[in-house]
Amino acid sequence: MKLKTLLPLALAGAMVAGAAAADDVRIAMVPKSLGNAFFEAARDGGMEAAKEIGGVEIIFNAPAVVTAEGQIEVINALIAQRVDAIVVSSNDPDALVPISKKAMQRGIKVMSFDSAIAPDGRMLHLHPATAPGAAKSMLEMTVDAIGPEGEIAIVSETPQSTNQNEWIAEMEKLLATEEFSGLKLVQTAYGMGQSDKSYRETIALLRRYPDLKAIIAPSTVAISAAAKAVEDQGMVGKVYVTGLGLPSELAGYVHNGSVKSFAIWNPIDLGYAATYLAYDLIQNDGAKAGDTLDAGRMGSFTLDDKLETSLPQPFIYDATNVDEFAEIF
């Protein structure tokens, strides 16, 4: 696997850098709030990266309530401790700008991950996934479940949902290519972000298209509703549901067979990559558009002209790993 070849390289690189830095590097991770399993998994990813790099200490702290003011208090204390970098999943993109600017003025590297700080207040932002990456994953999972040919349908949120529309547009582009030419998209239905509506829309699709083989639901609400509809209609094994969902909500459907695999951002990878990028910012004393930054086993990340980058593809969950992650989020 890639990991095995990359690991020694990363370690070697880290040792050289570590020797140059000599002292311990302190990277602070400030999630939206505490007690959120998603961010605890991100912290574990950060710890993994810190261990790999060596000589890096991870500070993980957040306010008790999900507010920008609480995060500002935490960041203020981190500035006082003169940490080397602060990685934030922001509760408010604008309200954090003044405190982040102050941190940067004092030589601290500030970046955001998951939820962005406005461009003025950070040196880079790490998105959890790109739209093309998410779209490609969903089609690949479909092929994995039903083979390269067959009728498929989409159950989305609302006709106005920005993210979903972007993913659907990317899927339509990919369907026009050679790789996915055997898949035939028969209809896009809208569950309006509600469980019961998504459920009814799925049943309507199942009745209308008897040859339907897969339903793609790029929405955490729609995917579990669609899987339930497939099970209730006794179509398990005939129609597969895939898309974007949460392991804790979908583990049951994976075991029953209505869902073979699904995707969502992996918080461990996100925290891991964010920590690596923060370390790169410290080593390179900042970053500019076009820079390519190393991130250990996650490969490398290139910053676009808005100083943003993202994890390549969402993480795939199936029967082999869903239970492990169901306990996390």
Place this chain on the structure above:
Amino acid sequence: MSVSHEAPADLPAPPTLSVGKILRSRELVLIGLLAMVFIGGNASSPWFLDIYNLLDSTAIFSEIALMALGTALVIITRDIDISMASILALSSLVMGLASQHLGLGAVPLVLIGLATGALCGAVNGTLVARLGMPAIVVTIGTMSLFRGIAAGILGDGKIAEFPTAFTAIGQSYLFGMIPLSFVVFILLSVVFVVLTHFTVLGRNLFALGNNPEGARYSGVRTNRLRFLLFTLNGLMAGLAAVFLTARLGSTRPDIAMGLEMEVITMVVLGGVSISGGKGTITGVVLAALVIGFLRLAVTLNNVPGNILIVFTGLLLIGSVALPIIGEKYAYLFKLMRRPRN
């Protein structure tokens, strides 16, 4: 409740603050607590005893402390106000709208913020003092009302368009190290100490708090006084809104959510009796410093936020319990000595 037999007639003679009184009272406990916070902070973090860090952290609690000054007076007169944080939110929103749509400069924005706060306070004051409604009922209502108006106007949105001259109010420092909000807090504290403890107006506050009927029959215009105090408290919330909005450089309807409890915690820790008639501004100022620096010490150790609130709770209960325990022991000590005499 009172254990002491020779409970002094607590109708305060002028002035209501003296060196002797400070030494016997809550202030001493608070100074002790402050010393403990400094010792503990220094022992637990190498970053605590740094004048820049200490002063920097005052920006975090000065807005709350400003509101505590006004709320202390309201509570001394047996009233209560829990709408301050919502007044702050509405004032902040009105400033935001004025900045976004009218493109006003810093000075008019500040005046608008203060005026909105005072107006909201006057609404509370009118309902409480003129219509005779209970303060707790009125301010529970306006707490929802004021924030509801802000949420209704802005929804999930936010306003981030403020002139730099305005945001500088919340982000600049006197002598490059003291946040402006803390400077204003200290100056206003002095004004509040003088007003409350060295003037006739101040004595009227305590008279009203100790015995409303008595105060009224002694010629204190109690309703006018209560109205003024609620208006003043609104004004202080407006001032806090100026500093917080400028510090964040933006506003949203859920700004300062839940801050009213932190304000009341500060006031009660400062020794103001929740049943009225008792308390000092110096106590409230000390309490602000104790809470503020405790929070700094705790966050500097990267203690999770949900444990931070445990510390504040323990501090509050402990500081109220200590003098009571002290009094009890002093009383027992007296009893033990009496037979020998």
